[in-house]
Amino acid sequence: MLRIxxxxxxxxxxxxxxTYPHECCGLIIGGVEGEARVAATSRRCGNLNTERAADRxxxxxxxxxxxxxxxxxxxxxxIGIYHSHPDHPxxxxxxxxxxxxxxxxxxxxxxxxxxxxxxxxxxxxxxxAKFEEETLDxxx
Amino acid sequence: MSVNVKIPTPLRTLTAxxxxxxxxxxxxxEAFQKLNAEYSGLGDRIFDESGQVRRFINxxxxxxxxxxxxxxxxxxxxxxxxxxxxxxxxxx
Numbered sequence: 001m002l003r004i005x006x007x008x009x010x011x012x013x014x015x016x017x018x019t020y021p022h023e024c025c026g027l028i029i030g031g032v033e034g035e036a037r038v039a040a041t042s043r044r045c046g047n048l049n050t051e052r053a054a055d056r057x058x059x060x061x062x063x064x065x066x067x068x069x070x071x072x073x074x075x076x077x078x079i080g081i082y083h084s085h086p087d088h089p090x091x092x093x094x095x096x097x098x099x100x101x102x103x104x105x106x107x108x109x110x111x112x113x114x115x116x117x118x119x120x121x122x123x124x125x126x127x128x129a130k131f132e133e134e135t136l137d138x139x140x
Numbered sequence: 141m142s143v144n145v146k147i148p149t150p151l152r153t154l155t156a157x158x159x160x161x162x163x164x165x166x167x168x169x170e171a172f173q174k175l176n177a178e179y180s181g182l183g184d185r186i187f188d189e190s191g192q193v194r195r196f197i198n199x200x201x202x203x204x205x206x207x208x209x210x211x212x213x214x215x216x217x218x219x220x221x222x223x224x225x226x227x228x229x230x231x232x
Contacts, residue, residue: 088232
């Protein structure tokens with residue numbers, strides 16, 4: 001389960017809308033409470049794949065490094081990744097699966113002609129062979 | 141040289157949950173070899189069959205990507221921080 005406050009979700013959705021028709025990416029930051037990853041904030045990151053930004057993303061590792069440095073010693077950590085699918089469903093693709101890592105939530109937003117159509121969250125199954133949808137618990 | 145190595149969440153199952161470990165080494169390669177000796181399986185996630193860092197792994201020494209320095213031969217100094225960062229990518 002990924003638990004997220006509506007305001008944090010709106011930050012992420014704003015990023016997705018602003019970057020349409022290109023894919024955006026970023027980090028979900030927070031903690032773990034029992035079985036749930038709980039988002040406290042998000043952090044926009046750069047997409048290094050400028051040639052295929054319409055359907056590919058590569059999160060700038062320098063942005064990830066900077067985020068990790070800021071989080072070191074504090075209560076939060078990187079708990080997930082978000083990215084958008086312009087004019088595509090919010091389900092993980094084979095490309096997403098090929099690059100996925102265990103232990104994180106993967107939030108995907110479908111942006112249909114500039115409008116958020118759906119947002120879903122996913123995580124790798126224990127075998128790491130496929131994505132399983134996880135509950136996205138949005139708190140108002 | 142005593143350095144801190146930052147372990148990302150996806151690899152912490154191999155380091156008993158530790159997000160940071162300390163190691164004595166003179167190069168990045170030596171640091172990883174020592175870590176693999178202590179945490180079995182970690183080397184398989186970092187190195188490919190040719191002994192190079194896997195394409196889906198980024199390694200930084202402080203602010204520098206080792207790809208911009210001397211790769212695994214990059215020298216480290218006492219107090220340096222080695223950060224292992226999974227490459228994050230995907231798409232429609």
